[in-house]
Amino acid sequence: MTDPPGVPLLDLTEQYHTLAPELDAAVARVVRSQRFVLGPEVDAFEAEFASYVGAPHAVGVASGTDALLLPLLALDPSPGDEVIVPAFTFFATAGAVWNAGFKPVFCDVDPRTFNVTVDTLEAVRTPRTRAAIPVHLFGQMAPMDEILAWAERAGITVIEDAAQSVGARMQTAAGPVMAGAAAPVSAFSFFPTKNLGAFGDAGMVTALDGEIAERVGKLRVHGGRQMYHHEMVGTNSRLDALQAAVLRVKLGHLDGWSEARRANAARYDEALGEVAEVLLPTVAPGHHHVYNQYTIRCRRRDELRAALAEQGIGSGVYYPVPLHLQECFSSLGGRRGRLPAAEQLCGEVLSLPIFPELGGDRLDRVAEAIQGFFGA
Ligand SMILES: *Cc1c(COP(=O)(O)O)cnc(C)c1O
Numbered sequence: 002m003t004d005p006p007g008v009p010l011l012d013l014t015e016q017y018h019t020l021a022p023e024l025d026a027a028v029a030r031v032v033r034s035q036r037f038v039l040g041p042e043v044d045a046f047e048a049e050f051a052s053y054v055g056a057p058h059a060v061g062v063a064s065g066t067d068a069l070l071l072p073l074l075a076l077d078p079s080p081g082d083e084v085i086v087p088a089f090t091f092f093a094t095a096g097a098v099w100n101a102g103f104k105p106v107f108c109d110v111d112p113r114t115f116n117v118t119v120d121t122l123e124a125v126r127t128p129r130t131r132a133a134i135p136v137h138l139f140g141q142m143a144p145m146d147e148i149l150a151w152a153e154r155a156g157i158t159v160i161e162d163a164a165q166s167v168g169a170r171m172q173t174a175a176g177p178v179m180a181g182a183a184a185p186v187s188a189f190s191f192f193p194t195k196n197l198g199a200f201g202d203a204g205m206v207t208a209l210d211g212e213i214a215e216r217v218g219k220l221r222v223h224g225g226r227q228m229y230h231h232e233m234v235g236t237n238s239r240l241d242a243l244q245a246a247v248l249r250v251k252l253g254h255l256d257g258w259s260e261a262r263r264a265n266a267a268r269y270d271e272a273l274g275e276v277a278e279v280l281l282p283t284v285a286p287g288h289h290h291v292y293n294q295y296t297i298r299c300r301r302r303d304e305l306r307a308a309l310a311e312q313g314i315g316s317g318v319y320y321p322v323p324l325h326l327q328e329c330f331s332s333l334g335g336r337r338g339r340l341p342a343a344e345q346l347c348g349e350v351l352s353l354p355i356f357p358e359l360g361g362d363r364l365d366r367v368a369e370a371i372q373g374f375f376g377a
Contacts, residue, residue: 006313007312007313007314007315008313008314008315008354008359008363008366008367009315009354010315010316010317010352010353010354011194011315011354011356012356012358013193013194013198015356015358016258016356016357016358019358020250020251020254023250024247024250024251027246027247027249027250028200028243028246028247030042030246031242031243031246032243034242036242037241037242037243038239038241038242039061039239039240039242040242041242042242042243042245042246042249043061043239043240043241043242043245045245045249046061046240046245046246046248046249046252047059047060047061047205047240047245049249049252050189050205050207050248050252051207053179053252053255054167054179054180054181054182054187054207055178055179055181055182056181056182056187056207056208056209057208057209057211058207058208058209058210058211058213058214059205059206059207059208059214060205060206060207060208060214060217060218060221061203061204061205061221061239061240061245062203062204062205062206062217062221062238062239062240063202063203063204063221063237063238063239063240063241064190064192064202064203064204064238065093065164065188065189065190065191065192065195065204066093066096066097066190066204067097067204067221067236067238068164068188068189068190068204068205068206069093069094069097069098069134069160069162069188070097070100070101070236070238071206071217071220071221071235071236071238072160072186072188072206072208072213072217073097073098073101073103073132073160074101074102074220074235075213075216075217075220076101076131076132076158078101078102078103078131080102081104081129082102082103082104082129082131083103083104083105083106083127083129083130083131084098084103084104084105084106084130084131084132084133084134085106085107085108085117085122085125085126085130085132085133085134086098086105086106086107086108086133086134086136086324087107087108087109087110087116087117087121087134087135087136087138087324087343088107088108088109088110088323088324088325088326088335088340088343088344089109089110089115089138089320089323089324089342089343089346089347090136090138090162090320090324091136091164091165091319091320092324092327093164093190094134094136094162094324095107095324095327095330098134099330103131103132104129104333105324105330105333106125106127106130106333107125107323107324107325107330107333107335107340107343108121108122108124108125108340109121109124109340109341109342109343110138110342110343110346111342112298112342112345112346113283114138114141114143114283114285115138115139115141115282115296115346115350116135116136116137116138116141116142116143116144117133117135117136117143117148118143118144118147118148119144119147119148119151121342122135122148122151123151126155126157130155130157131157131158132157132158132159132160133148133152133157133158133159133160134159134160134161134162135148135159135161135162135184136162136164136165137161137162137163137165137166137169137180138165138166139165139282139290139292139293139294139295139296139319139352140165140166140169140196140262140290140291140292140293140294141166141169141282141284141285141288141290141291142166142169142170142171142180142183142288143161144171144285145161145171145173145178145183145184146171146173146174146175146183149183149184158185158186159184159185160184160185160186160187160188161180161181161183161184161186161187161188162187162188163180163181163187163188163189163207164188164189164190164192164195164204165190165195165196165293165294166180166196166291166293167180167181167189167195167196167197167255167291168180168196168197168255168256168259168291169288169289169290169291170288170289171183171285171287171288171289172287172288181207182207182209184209185208185209185210185213186206186207186208186209186210186213186214186217187206187207187208188204188205188206189204189205189206189207190203190204191203191204191205191244191248195293196255196258196259196262196291196293197248197251197252197255198251199244199247199248200243200244200247201241201244202244203240203241203244203245203248204240205240216233219232219233219235220233220235220236220238221235221236221237221238221239222235222237222239223235223236223237257357258357259291259292261357261358261359262291262292262293262295262355262356262357263290263291263292265292265295265355265357265359265364266282266290266292266295266355268361268364268365268368269281269295269353269355269364269367269368272364272365272368272369272372273297273368273371273372276371276372276375277375278299278300278301278375279297279298279299279371279375280297280298280299280349281297282295282296282297292355294317294319294352294355295352295353295355296319296350296351296352296353297350297351297352297353298346298349298350298351299349299351300349302318302348302349302350302351304374305351305371305374306318306351308370308374309367309370309371309374312366312370314354314366314367314370315354316351316352316353316354317351317352318350318351318352319350319352320347320350321347322347323340323343323344323346323347324343325339325340325343326344353367354367
């Protein structure tokens with residue numbers, strides 16, 4: 002008897018095969034046009050993406066990291082200006098703040114939703130706070146209505162890091178709002194592992210505010226709309242036409258993929274609900290979670306991960322080290338014990354396979370392996 006085949010944490014080839022004719026045609030169209038940087042494909046994708054998100058402006062850039070960096074540069078930082086970021090997120094959120102010339106100030110998160118709250122933000126606010134970047138982690142939005150009201154009272158700019166949450170929504174007093182249309186400016190990543198993934202690096206800034214969009218649009222082409230005339234110092238961070246063409250095809254399938262991820266999550270919730278040692282991901286009331294990751298918590302995380310690996314089941318630890326304890330930020334004085342929820346999560350989180358093409362049989366194998374580990 003042979004062992005059953007393993008279950009990868011993520012398999013991008015399955016999605017490609019279902020769309021190969023459409024994707025190949027889109028790539029061929031760009032190749033035939035020989036228009037590789039900005040141009041009509043990018044214009045069209047920007048318009049389609051803005052309309053999907055419900056934001057009036059969208060500016061295509063080279064990566065999600067740059068989609069954070071350029072709006073931060075547009076704020077024109079003075080030395081010592083601070084930007085609050087969660088300690089529990091992907092490194093890029095804080096790296097962009099640092100590279101823009103701001104001081105990153107780390108805040109804790111709600112250990113159930115993994116997201117920042119008004120309380121964790123307020124705990125680290127100072128008179129130098131210029132902006133805050135709530136991250137919509139793992140596919141669920143941070144509580145934006147409360148955060149925006151807090152920021153307005155405090156005179157702080159809010160930038161959404163929506164890199165993991167394209168298509169996520171939440172109910173607010175003003176009605177439903179999508180990730181990317183809540184704050185004045187938002188950052189998206191189309192890195193291949195995100196819910197809407199390109200064939201390489203790509204990103205997008207969406208904005209409610211035309212002036213910010215205008216500034217970001219200049220910053221991505223070295224600070225000037227007109228060639229060889231520079232109003233500010235920007236960088237080269239444009240969205241490739243090839244990536245835009247691929248993303249235009251995939252955008253039409255995104256809601257279906259999100260539904261498949263949500264169905265997978267519901268099946269895990271059901272299967273793992275009885276395992277007392279495992280904490281399931283929490284969906285906040287009124288939130289539509291799109292599960293870029295399905296992340297459980299348990300004390301014996303490393304043992305569980307090893308046991309899954311032994312059965313060929315992939316899993317991921319996002320993230321093992323909180324940002325305030327990263328070596329590169331040691332000059333900022335972060336100490337163990339300062340942000341207890343973020344620190345605890347780093348020792349307990351485990352992300353399971355959740356990609357849309359996973360299917361019930363493979364998902365059940367993952368769930369059974371977890372039940373087996375805990376003797377359930
Ligand atoms: C992926 C990601 C980014 C950066 O996006 P890239 O396209 O990889 O540069 C930023 N923030 C978060 C939360 C991310 O997950």
